[in-house]
Amino acid sequence: MSSTSQGIPGLPDLTHPTQLIELGSQLITASLLLVFLVIALGVAIALVSFAFRHNQSQQTIFIGDWAIRYSQILQGLQHLILVLILLVVGFFLSSTLSNRYHHWEQAKVTQVAQSVAGDKLEQIAPQVRYLTQEPYSYTTQVNGKIIKVNDTQQVNRFLSLAGSQIQVNLEQTTDVQGRSAVYRVDYTADYKVVNRLKDINNFFFEAPPPNGYSLLSNYKVERDGLRPAGGDGVPPSVADRTRLEPVNPGNYSFAFRLEPGQETNLRVTYQAQGGPRWVYNSAGQLLSNFRLTTIANFAGADFASGVVPKETKVDGRSTQYTWIFDDNVSVKNPFGVFTNTNPIQKTGIIPRLLLLAPALFLWWILLLYLSVPMSLKNVAIASSIYFACLLTLTYLSRFMDAQLAWTMISLVLLTLTWGLGATRSASLAAIICTIAGGVLPVLGLLVPYSGLTLSIAGLMSAIWLAVRHWYNWYIWRPEDMKK
Structure with a gap:
């Protein structure tokens, strides 16, 4: 545990046994000193009285005067001692309570910080990858001569998404330990791909699941039927969709064929658990014809990362945020929804x-x-x-x-x-x-x-x-x- 969460450094705390023992020893020392002072004053009066023993009248006057003053001093000393005792006891009581309250405040701040800055579900924007042959040259030595060789190599290139229509439904539940919240995510995204290349028709759709999930279910990628680029934009029926299988088991790369001048839609759906935040990361891509709608079916939801949504609708405990980017928008920070907490x-x-x-x-x-x-x-x-x-x-x-x-x-x-x-x-x-x-x-x-x-x-x-x-x-x- 950090020192800040234990209390205010340097202040006495009566809940600590070592400090309690040290306080007791100091009180005993102070009490003995006070007793010795009172006794010394009484002994001084007695010695002066003994010195005037041969002069009764002067002794009577002196003893009577000092007896009255000594009595007044003792009466005032009683009040002073009581106030000092109350002041010292009150100080140690107050410092102990101050330490305990500081510890409680720090623990509360830590709990809220963990609930806000804990794990998160981060959905990375998918990419459409293709392979192409590109020329390159290198030098080598043959029979003692350095010659230049021209060759070709395969390189990965990426095709920009022509459109993204994403809808996310968020439910919030408390985790088993009760420390923070868990999001249940129902994710549906339609990505439009247009092949504007002339001699490429084989592509790989790389759509990884969200980072930070604790449970992922019903993950699938489906492809709509083909249609010419620039068509009416009406998506095909559900019966026309074909489920894609990953290229290799365990990865999330899906191969598909798309002829030049054609377009298709790729749908990604899944249900996931994690949290207590859900954000979308564009991964440095330019977003075109992009629409993200998140529906948070719980109280206290707010948009994350400071990227203000285009539309916000509140319906009871449900809040809908919509981000709309029409053409070539770069978003640096991930944006989405998190559970807001009341500021401390x-x-x-x-x-x-x-x-x-x-x-x-x-x-x-x-x-x-x-x-x-x-x-x-x-x-x-x-x-x-x-x-x-x-x-x-x-x-x-x-x-x-x-x-x-x-x-x-x-x-x-x-x-x-x-x-x-x-x-x-x-x-x-x-x-x-x-x-x-x-x-x-x-x-x-x-x-x-x-x-x-x-x-x-x-x-x-x-x-x-x-x-x-x-x-x-x-x-x-x-x-x-x-x-």
Whole structure:
């Protein structure tokens, strides 16, 4: 498996045991360091108290002052430790989800690419070959003398097709493994051959089957009756057709005789399975009086290689494409029909959002600290709700539009956030903080205009804090504290 399909390189993933063990060792080291710092501060206060043991009044003042400060530091440290723990845990959770979502997106892209760029049925245009004698000369040595010898040799030459009338019916089924589609092709082609040569009447009609087939059945080549060149063009009846046999078993070269000035039709029919594309390759020939009609009896069909058909007709789930070339048209690329897939858009948005989730959480929690009284219990519950909403968004976005999913999740988040305040004014402040610091930033990373949305969210947060602290729009009282 490639590194791109495994996840984003360099990000921690808690589903990997080695990274989980490494994370645990780092957390233990950080916890021990914090414990040592708290103990060291307590020991320092004890040593200072011991130094003032002979002066009781000065010792009482110093110890009382430092005891109050130490208690305040410990209370603030509790909130700081809790926020840091939530931030670190949220980061590792978000990075793990980002890796998993990136892996899911890459697997989906790979699956779609395999279904579009998989095997294909490619029909090569047939050729009419004949043998002719052409003079050539060479030099040789006879009795020590160099002489020039004139001789003849047989060479292959090809006769252009005077017309091609092709009709292809395509059915689509899912293969056994369910990874892609299989085409069932019913192919019928009438090729018009006109002998405009004067002294050649033996030809070989070389009509190979399509490349890439998994099953080929009922392959046959039939010849219509003879008629003068430039006739009325009405094909003979079915009874006049003669089936041609290959020159050698296993190849697709059919010999036929056609006198100068005469014309005939050669019909090729077969049923084949393969796919999930069918294309016609002119093999560098000039196409004259050419008409190809493909009828795709399934949804999602589209024309391939960018060669736009002359006519397109849609009838329910069936789509008919017709290519018409009247006189001496060269088509470089193979053209035909393939099964179109809906483009995979907006990839990488959710992984980016998850990587920025800890920063968005810190933005939101700081707004709450500066707006409403927050206890340790409220911080823990609010943080759990926030990351639970992001987790829900991660999995809902696989089945529905991410913006719609976040809109529904935001209603739940705002409803639960109302409970942070003990009074209506405190609850309203919590709602404003959640909209400015929780809902809009996430939405800004989901919509195309991310910069504009994030700017509006930042401006709304700054205006709220200014109104809250400078103009006393809302001043919480001790009874507003949510116990």
